[in-house]
Structures are given as C-alpha cells and as structure tokens.
Amino acid sequence: MIAPISRRQTQRRQVELFSSPSDAAARALIGWTLSVDGVGGRIVETEAYHRADPASHSFAGPTRRNAVMFGAVGHVYVYRSYGLHWCLNLVCGDGPGSAVLIRALEPTLGLDLMSARRGVDDLSRLCSGPGKLCQALTVTQAHNGLRIDAPPFALEPGADVQVVAGPRIGISKAVETPWRFGEAGSPFLSRPFPTT
DNA sequence: GTATGGATGGACT
DNA sequence: GTCCATCCATACT
Numbered sequence: 001m002i003a004p005i006s007r008r009q010t011q012r013r014q015v016e017l018f019s020s021p022s023d024a025a026a027r028a029l030i031g032w033t034l035s036v037d038g039v040g041g042r043i044v045e046t047e048a049y050h051r052a053d054p055a056s057h058s059f060a061g062p063t064r065r066n067a068v069m070f071g072a073v074g075h076v077y078v079y080r081s082y083g084l085h086w087c088l089n090l091v092c093g094d095g096p097g098s099a100v101l102i103r104a105l106e107p108t109l110g111l112d113l114m115s116a117r118r119g120v121d122d123l124s125r126l127c128s129g130p131g132k133l134c135q136a137l138t139v140t141q142a143h144n145g146l147r148i149d150a151p152p153f154a155l156e157p158g159a160d161v162q163v164v165a166g167p168r169i170g171i172s173k174a175v176e177t178p179w180r181f182g183e184a185g186s187p188f189l190s191r192p193f194p195t196t
Numbered sequence: 197g198t199a200t201g202g203a204t205g206g207a208c209t
Numbered sequence: 210g211t212c213c214a215t216c217c218a219t220a221c222t
C-alpha cells in the first residue's frame with residue numbers, strides 16, 4: 001500500500017499540470033483521480049485542444065460559450081454537445097484557450113450512485129465517454145467555470161501508467177493530430193485505440 | 197432574423 | 210453498421 005501524498009504535494013503537482021501545454025497535460029492526467037462530491041474514478045482517457053487548433057472550441061476566439069477556456073487554468077469548462085450531453089474539460093495550458101477534454105474514467109468512488117444515475121450496472125460502460133461520465137458525476141452547465149481543485153471537485157495525482165496516443169474522436173478538422181490519450185489496455189475507454 | 201452543424205450516446209437493424 | 214434526439218454559438222441573409 002502506498003502512503004497518501006501530502007496536500008502540499010498534490011497542490012504542487014496540480015500547478016505543474018495546469019501550466020503544461022495541453023497535450024502534455026492531457027497525457028499526464030491519465031491515472032489521476034477525479035471526483036465530484038466524492039463520486040468519480042481514475043482518468044483513463046483524455047483529449048487535448050488549444051487555441052491554434054481548428055478542432056478546438058477556442059479556435060475562433062473568445063465567445064460567451066467558451067469564455068472559461070480563456071480564463072484561469074485549473075477551472076472546468078462544461079459545454080453541451082449535440083443539444084443533449086454535457087462534456088467536461090479542464091482548462092490548462094501554456095496560453096489562453098487551451099483545455100483537456102476528460103473522455104473516460106475507471107469508476108472507483110461511489111459506484112452505486114453512478115450506476116443509479118446512469119441506469120447501467122456494467123462498470124466498463126459507466127464512464128466510458130465524455131457525456132457518460134458527466135451523467136455519472138452529475139456535471140452540468142452549473143459547474144462551468146468552477147475550480148477543479150475545490151469542492152465539489154477533487155483532483156488527486158495517481159501512479160504513473162503506460163499511456164497510448166491516437167487521433168481524437170468525433171471531430172472534423174485536424175483529424176490526424178494524435179492528441180487523444182489513454183491508459184494502455186484499459187477496459188474503461190470510450191473506444192479502443194488503433195493498434196499501431 | 198434564419199440556417200447549420202457539432203469534442204455524443206443510445207436504440208435499433 | 211445506421212438513425213435520431215435536440216441545444217446553442219456561429220455564420221450567414
């Protein structure tokens with residue numbers, strides 16, 4: 001059993017993470033534990049976006065919808081997708097307009113609550129997609145702009161894991177930029193990574 | 197003012 | 210594999 005790291009250590013690692021370029025941050029986030037009101041799990045899949053990226057919401061400059069992306073790092077940007085689902089991003093990067101989309105979690109905290117919210121028992125389908133994990137953690141527009149290092153959110157570093165990269169999902173521009181990251185072999189991904 | 201399309205998920209064939 | 214539910218920022222007219 002590994003001793004829990006100190007709060008100070010956690011803060012130091014968060015600051016380092018938030019200020020990294022979004023692709024490095026997206027890769028580094030794999031293995032961290034994210035929770036909302038004590039419910040959540042290990043991050044196993046992310047995608048990076050940044051200001052000069054045609055696939056990014058921030059590409060066209062600041063708007064009311066994406067304003068959080070141009071604000072302070074360490075805050076969450078929540079947006080509605082296809083009029084139906086919510087997607088959770090962590091603002092982080094070496095310049096304004098960068099963020100990391102949290103795409104999948106390995107459920108570890110509050111399993112019963114997440115199952116009930118999702119109406120699904122299968123752990124591998126509980127948080128295996130950006131819209132699913134928001135439903136499981138009850139993340140909505142109301143969370144847009146909140147800090148990820150303060151309640152109801154919590155973000156804790158985890159052990160290093162083997163990370164694989166691939167093309168991002170569901171975008172029509174910059175399709176080949178390999179800025180989707182995931183834990184190698186995890187059964188909790190939204191989709192498998194292409195085998196290279 | 198109207199048109200459009202997207203960082204999706206689930207139900208269905 | 211296909212289809213559809215249904216919101217909102219943006220790009221037009």
